[in-house]
Amino acid sequence: xxxxxxxxxxxxxxxxxxxxxxxxxxxxxxxxxxxxxxxxxxxxxxxxxxxxxxxxxxxxxxxxxxxxxxxxxxxxxxxxxxxxxxxxxxxxxxxxxxxxxxxxxxxxxxxxxxxxxxxxxxxxxxxxxxxxxxxxxxxxxxxxxxxxxxxxxxxxxxxxxxxxxxxxxxxxxxxxxxxxxxxxxxxxxxxxxxxxxxxxxxxxxxxxxxxxxxxxxxxxxxxxxxxxxxxxxxxxxxxxxxxxxxxxxxxxxxxxxxxxxxxxxxxxxxxxxxxxxxxxxxxxxxxxxxxxxx
Ligand code: AMP
Numbered sequence: 001x002x003x004x005x006x007x008x009x010x011x012x013x014x015x016x017x018x019x020x021x022x023x024x025x026x027x028x029x030x031x032x033x034x035x036x037x038x039x040x041x042x043x044x045x046x047x048x049x050x051x052x053x054x055x056x057x058x059x060x061x062x063x064x065x066x067x068x069x070x071x072x073x074x075x076x077x078x079x080x081x082x083x084x085x086x087x088x089x090x091x092x093x094x095x096x097x098x099x100x101x102x103x104x105x106x107x108x109x110x111x112x113x114x115x116x117x118x119x120x121x122x123x124x125x126x127x128x129x130x131x132x133x134x135x136x137x138x139x140x141x142x143x144x145x146x147x148x149x150x151x152x153x154x155x156x157x158x159x160x161x162x163x164x165x166x167x168x169x170x171x172x173x174x175x176x177x178x179x180x181x182x183x184x185x186x187x188x189x190x191x192x193x194x195x196x197x198x199x200x201x202x203x204x205x206x207x208x209x210x211x212x213x214x215x216x217x218x219x220x221x222x223x224x225x226x227x228x229x230x231x232x233x234x235x236x237x238x239x240x241x242x243x244x245x246x247x248x249x250x251x252x253x254x255x256x257x258x259x260x261x262x263x264x265x266x267x268x269x270x271x272x273x274x275x276x277x278x279x280x281x282x283x284x285x286x287x288x289x290x291x292x293x294x
Contacts, residue, residue, distance in 0.1 A: 001077065001080055001081050001085040001086060001092060001093065001094060002093040002094070003077070003093070003094045003096055004093065004094070004095050004096070005096050005097060005098065005101070006097070006101055007097065007101050007142050010050070010093075010095050010142065010143070011142065013093065014050075014143065014144070017047070017048050018047060018048075019144065019146075020146055021046045021047040021048060021146055022046060022047075022048050022049075022050060022143065022144070022145045022146050022147075023041075023042030023043070023045060023046035023048065023049040023050070023145060023146065023147050023148070023149060024042070024049070024050050024051075024052070024139065024140075024143050024145035024147070024148040024149070024172075025038045025039050025042055025049060025050070025051045025052070025148070025149045026052045026054070026135070026136065026139055026148070026150075027051060027052060027053055027054075028053065028054065028055045028056065028069065028190065029053035029054075029055060029070075029071055029072065029073060029076050029190070030069075030070035030071065030072055030075075030076070030190035030193060031053075031075070031076045031079050031080070031190075032180075032188045032189075032190065032192075033180050033188055034151055034153060034179070034180040034187075034188035034189070035051075035151075036079065036083065037151075037177055037178075037180050038149040038150070038151060038177050039051055039080070039083060039092065039149075040083065041149055041175065041177055042147065042149050042175075043083065043084075043090035043092065044090070045147060045175075046090075046146060046147060047088070047089060047090065047091065048091050048092075048093065049090070049091070049092045049093075050092075050093055050094075050095055050143050050145065051080060051092055051093070051094055051095070052094075052095040052096075052097070052139060053073060053076055053094065053095075053096055054095075054096070054097055054102060054135070055069050055071060056102075056131060056132070056135040057099065057131075058103070058108070058127075058130070058131030058134050058135065059128050059129075059131030059132045059135065060128075060131070061125045061126050061127060061128055062125075064274075065276070068194065069190070069191075070190050070191070070193045070194065073096065076094075077094065080092055080094060095143075102135060102138055102139075103134075103138075108130070108134075109130060109133070109134050109137075110127075110130050111129065111130055111133045111164070111167075113129060113133075113159075113160050113163045113164070114163075115251055115252060115253055116129070116156060116159050116160050116163060116252055117129060117160075119156075119245065119247070119252050119253075119254070120156055120243060120245055120247075120252065120267055120269070121156045121157075121269070121278070122156070123243075124242060124243065124269060129156075129157070129160050132157055132160060132161070133160060133161075133164050136148075136161055136164060137164065137168065140165075140170060140172055144172075145172050146172065146173065147172065147173045147174075147175055148161075148172050148173070148174055148175070149175045149177055150174065150175070150176060150177065151176075151177050151178075151179065151180075152176050152177065152178055152179050152280070153179045153180075153187050153188075153189070153278070153279070153280075154278070155249075155265065155267065155280045156252060156267070158174070158176050159252060161174055162174050179279075179280075181207065182200070182204075184200070184201065184204040185204055185207040185208070186200060186203050186204050186206070186207060186277075187206075187207070187277070187278075187279045189277060191275050191276070191277060192275075192277075194275045195272055195273070195275055198238075199238060199272045199273060199275070202236055202238035202239060202272060203238075203239070203270070203272050203277060205232070205233070205236050205239060206233075206239070206268060206270050206277065206279050207279060207281070209229050209232045209233060210229075210266055210268065210279065210280075210281040211281065212228070212229075212232070213225050213228070213229050213246075213266050213281070213283065214266070214281055214282075214283050214284075216228060217258065217264070217283040217284065221257075221258075222246055222255060222256055222257060222258060223256075225246065226244055226246060229244055229266075229268075230244060233270065238272055238273070239270050239271070239272060240270065240271040240272075241268065241269075241270055242268075242269040242270060242271060242276070243267075243268065243269050244266065244267070244268050245266070245267045245268075246264060246265075246266050246267075246283065247261075247264070247265060247267060248260065248261040248263060248264065248265075249261070249263040249264060249265040249282065249285065250263055252267075258284075262284075262285070262286040262287045263282075263284075263285045263286070263287055263288070264282070264283040264284050264285070265280050265281070265282050265283065266280060266281050266283055267279075267280045268280070
């Protein structure tokens with residue numbers, strides 16, 4: 001597999017390939033099956049997939065989280081090499097830039113994503129989405145991808161990236177990909193590497209309670225569903241809830257009544273020890289089911 005460490009080398013290579021079939025999958029490494037699902041999707045849709053591994057410092061509001069973030073480039077390379085990475089019809093190249101390559105000018109930018117800049121992750125991780133937008137804008141500028149792939153695991157990030165592309169009037173197509181889960185239904189995450197096996201077992205309650213919320217959404221009020229979720233998490237000593245939001249899946253605005261939206265998603269952030277996990281489950285999406293049945 002070709003590995004590029006500088007913008008110049010990568011761009012030199014990109015100038016030799018068809019510019020209308022470049023898929024891009026940005027990651028922070030410690031790759032797992034969730035990342036690989038994005039890469040495989042890109043391989044199906046593009047002749048070339050650029051996967052980046054860059055632990056982006058500007059999106060970490062917590063220094064300790066940045067220091068503790070798992071890094072294992074050799075294992076990442078190994079996983080990518082198992083994906084038929086040198087097949088000319090679905091080639092993968094890895095972009096492994098240094099901080100200087102990505103931020104040569106060290107200029108901090110701020111963005112306005114409306115409500116998306118105010119709720120959930122934005123509220124609990126100040127400037128997080130400025131950091132995400134900065135790095136994605138820079139990567140898009142360097143790579144000029146045809147399509148870029150993002151996981152629904154980071155649902156708000158996906159919404160922010162779509163908004164960024166609209167604001168900057170970019171031609172890249174953003175593809176959202178479903179959450180890949182462990183056998184016990186815990187959403188896969190690089191941060192799971194920092195959990196003990198007991199913590200992983202306890203963390204599986206997050207999805208279990210989200211599924212219960214989905215069932216209860218059929219009969220109980222929004223407030224009752226929220227209270228039940230909060231109380232269930234309280235009963236698991238290993239878990240500390242940071243937030244639960246039940247919101248419109250398009251605008252991410254909190255809802256008070258089910259009638260407030262036809263597309264409703266429950267979002268959570270939960271601490272397991274000092275590891276922060278996020279997850280989400282669609283409670284209902286009537287528009288999709290109606291359109292899907294036509
Ligand atoms: P990260 O390395 O955490 O920045 O993630 C890189 C990309 O992989 C993001 O678009 C994530 O949403 C996506 N991703 C991470 N975990 C999962 C998962 N379990 N399922 C699907 N996509 C994921």
